[in-house]
Amino acid sequence: METHTLNRTNVRRLVPKNAIGCYRLGDFDSEGRFVADYIGRSTRNLRNRLLDHASLSGKSAFQFVSLDSVREVFDTECLWFHLLRDQLTNRRHPDAPRHRVGLECRFCKAEHSVQQGQLRAMAEHQGVV
Secondary structure, three states, X not given: OOOEEOOHHHHHHHOOOOOEEEEXXXXXXXXXXXXXXXXXXXXXXXXXXXHHXXXXXXXXXXXXXXXXXXHHHHHHHHHHHHHHHHHOOOOOOXXXXXXXXXXXXXXXXXXXXXXXXXXXXXHHHHOOO
């Protein structure tokens, strides 16, 4: 996943109109590596959500992934939460989207039966890390 400087121009240029998906916000460490400390999603308009962050968040960079379904968006955000939660400022587990009450995190149950490495392998297989 590519890392981009977070500004309104880049968001407009890179994020497809009307896309849904997930994003990570963060900054660069002293060695120039992206370090995400905030994750989020939009099940309506990813571009608009990131434009809001570009104006208000104070973060220097972002990554995003466009997805095809609300289920994929929720699963991806949950997976990122489980993989990155020790470094995130948003500490609360993602809620199910308002219009999809009843969705449950597939990784809460899996976390008890699989190791962190297996979660990362699942994420790499899905192409979301």
